[in-house]
Amino acid sequence: MAKGKILVIGASGQIGVELTMALREKYGNNNVIASDLREENELLKGSGPYVSLDVMNKEMLHVQVIRQNITQIYLLAAILSATGEKNPNLAWHLNMQGLLNVLDIAREEKLEKVYWPSSIAVFGPTSPKKDCPQQTIIEPTTVYGISKYAGEFWCNYYFHRYGVDVRSLRYPGLISYKSAPGGGTTDYAVEIFYEALEHKKYNCFLREDTYLPMMYMPDAIKATIELMEAPKEKITVRTSYNLSSMSFSPTEIGAEIKKHIPEFELSCTPDYRQAIADSWPQSIDDSVARADWGWQHEYDLARMTEDMLKNLQR
Numbered sequence: 001m002a003k004g005k006i007l008v009i010g011a012s013g014q015i016g017v018e019l020t021m022a023l024r025e026k027y028g029n030n031n032v033i034a035s036d037l038r039e040e041n042e043l044l045k046g047s048g049p050y051v052s053l054d055v056m057n058k059e060m061l062h063v064q065v066i067r068q069n070i071t072q073i074y075l076l077a078a079i080l081s082a083t084g085e086k087n088p089n090l091a092w093h094l095n096m097q098g099l100l101n102v103l104d105i106a107r108e109e110k111l112e113k114v115y116w117p118s119s120i121a122v123f124g125p126t127s128p129k130k131d132c133p134q135q136t137i138i139e140p141t142t143v144y145g146i147s148k149y150a151g152e153f154w155c156n157y158y159f160h161r162y163g164v165d166v167r168s169l170r171y172p173g174l175i176s177y178k179s180a181p182g183g184g185t186t187d188y189a190v191e192i193f194y195e196a197l198e199h200k201k202y203n204c205f206l207r208e209d210t211y212l213p214m215m216y217m218p219d220a221i222k223a224t225i226e227l228m229e230a231p232k233e234k235i236t237v238r239t240s241y242n243l244s245s246m247s248f249s250p251t252e253i254g255a256e257i258k259k260h261i262p263e264f265e266l267s268c269t270p271d272y273r274q275a276i277a278d279s280w281p282q283s284i285d286d287s288v289a290r291a292d293w294g295w296q297h298e299y300d301l302a303r304m305t306e307d308m309l310k311n312l313q314r
Helices: 014-027 058-067 088-108 143-162 188-199 217-229 250-258 273-278 287-293 301-313
Strands: 005-009 032-036 050-052 070-075 113-115 169-171 173-175 201-204 212-216 246-248 265-268
Touching: 005 014, 005 058, 014 032, 014 217, 058 070, 058 088, 070 088, 088 113, 088 143, 113 217, 169 217, 173 188, 173 217, 188 201, 188 250, 188 301, 212 217, 212 301, 217 287, 246 250, 246 301, 250 265, 250 301
Parallel strands: 005 032, 005 070, 032 050, 070 113, 173 212, 201 265
Antiparallel strands: 212 246
């Protein structure tokens, strides 16, 4: 990783902030260029180069890739599940066209690698609910899920047709204390910590027995970098890898928080996001990722809860 530089698109988002910081720590501050349409996130300020960039403007993106000597792109800009349902056309257009722009530039400039995240949102009501396998029935019901599944096939196509080394993970719900969630169905698992500390109570927008696959952000960042560093011949999945670490319900995470904040109270008032959650698997089988490139998670529910509360209390 000496000669070229890494471009992170969507660096001010929930994953982008922490991934940019981790990449800078690993490869050097000046070798990782952060970009977003939004203002630079406070946590990134002063830690390395930042450019204002719209992934939908292909010409400007192309110019930056050449000018900055970019050899790897991490494309994180996307409209998430719950937000996407409010404006399906925009979500489809941004999620799809942004990816195609990056893949096309990667092909033309012969970039080393591209990273693009998929999501458990690709799964639908007909997918197995428990230990959902890598290869299974996939019939997504949200525009976010549809765009992610289509994107997986574009990644696969560009790899087989043009040799673009594009890699992908199907993220579960991600939980972090450093950056705010971005309008996803699993966001309750972040909000609940803030509310527990501030108000000692939380009203969840999902039913109390709704199990969903979740992951603590340090594990997601670790998985992303490990996947990108894995030797090319180890990557057997060119759509997107299942990724998992834990599954829990609002009741379970509430009980875990109660161990640290005894007066905490959880209530549940399901809204439109319940239907989205019900369409997804309750747990994910990621044995292919574990076998191919040695993926192992570090955080379970108890360890994550302790770490979240400790860091938020600061």
